[in-house]
Amino acid sequence: MMAGEAALAHARLPGAHRMPGANQLRIAELTSGSGLIGFHLLRIERNSSLMGLDIDPSARAVASANAERLGLSRRARFIRADMCSSNTENLLRRERPQLLVCNPPYIPEPPDGRIAVEAGAGPDGTAHLMRTLALARTIRPRAMALSWCSLSDPESVVLEAERNGYTLNSLFIAVIADGEYSGSVEGYLRTLPRAFLNSAPETLTAVAPDGSATFGYLLMSADFSRSEQGPKRKDNMASDQVRIICSRFARRGIASVTALEASFPVRVWLLDRWDEMRLRAFLHGSIPRTALRPE
Ligand SMILES: C[S@@+](CC[C@H](N)C(=O)[O-])C[C@H]1O[C@@H](n2cnc3c(N)ncnc32)[C@H](O)[C@@H]1O
Numbered sequence: 001m002m003a004g005e006a007a008l009a010h011a012r013l014p015g016a017h018r019m020p021g022a023n024q025l026r027i028a029e030l031t032s033g034s035g036l037i038g039f040h041l042l043r044i045e046r047n048s049s050l051m052g053l054d055i056d057p058s059a060r061a062v063a064s065a066n067a068e069r070l071g072l073s074r075r076a077r078f079i080r081a082d083m084c085s086s087n088t089e090n091l092l093r094r095e096r097p098q099l100l101v102c103n104p105p106y107i108p109e110p111p112d113g114r115i116a117v118e119a120g121a122g123p124d125g126t127a128h129l130m131r132t133l134a135l136a137r138t139i140r141p142r143a144m145a146l147s148w149c150s151l152s153d154p155e156s157v158v159l160e161a162e163r164n165g166y167t168l169n170s171l172f173i174a175v176i177a178d179g180e181y182s183g184s185v186e187g188y189l190r191t192l193p194r195a196f197l198n199s200a201p202e203t204l205t206a207v208a209p210d211g212s213a214t215f216g217y218l219l220m221s222a223d224f225s226r227s228e229q230g231p232k233r234k235d236n237m238a239s240d241q242v243r244i245i246c247s248r249f250a251r252r253g254i255a256s257v258t259a260l261e262a263s264f265p266v267r268v269w270l271l272d273r274w275d276e277m278r279l280r281a282f283l284h285g286s287i288p289r290t291a292l293r294p295e
Helices: 002-011 036-044 057-069 086-095 127-139 154-163 180-184 201-207 238-257 273-284
Strands: 025-030 048-054 076-080 099-102 143-149 166-177 216-226 266-271
Touching (some): 002 025, 002 166, 002 216, 025 086, 036 048, 036 076, 048 057, 048 086, 099 127, 127 143, 154 238, 166 238, 166 273, 216 238, 238 266
Parallel strands (some): 025 048, 048 076
């Protein structure tokens, strides 16, 4: 969400948001799920509209109901669409969004087994992000807010954005423990040269004080803006810096992210198991007392 907020600033035309009705900022969110990122942006930017696309048949109904609840249905519409389809490309060509948002599935999928649609993202975990960047090459939004992680070839995602003429402006990192999906493919992840994870005791204790973690990894998101000068020079590229951050984390664990140096602002959080639980309770409603009662 922080990346989305930062990207809003780059997507706006100077002064446009002060003229209600005119120059409405068009946001398109790929893999929009329940719509929560888009809603957050609509609430910040009053003069904006949202088109959310998701392949899951229930996502459209859930997101539309959420829009009603939040009083945002006049500015938000949700469509069932596979982001790999030509339908998605046509919808985006018509919409001409200034801001493209994508928080997609990012778990690398072993060749012998597919992961649920909300998590699996091809052999190296970048399928949806690479498709988003291919669409950005055609649609040319002014700004993008993208999320990815250290398990799924993080350098390539940023490099592809840079090759398409986008500059990474700020990076947001959350250190997190393995979960249901990433944990289920741990053996496969350890065979991938570009999956960065760490299992040092200090990392495991930090991400899961209850002792439940097998490894820690980095969730990443960033805001990108279209650079009018085209692709950047080879030196000082954000993709190199992202690779260095991830490979240091894989070698040295949690200590490596306490003082990061980069040519762009970086903010780091620790999202431990308790935070994850609080987040789930916040998103899905309160936890029944019976669930908290000891056996
Ligand atoms: C990790 S969830 C993120 C949902 C939402 N962006 C959020 O932040 O809460 C990934 C979403 O991607 C959707 N998805 C997966 N493959 C897709 C595809 N090919 N086209 C469109 N949506 C897809 C899933 O249905 C799921 O809602």
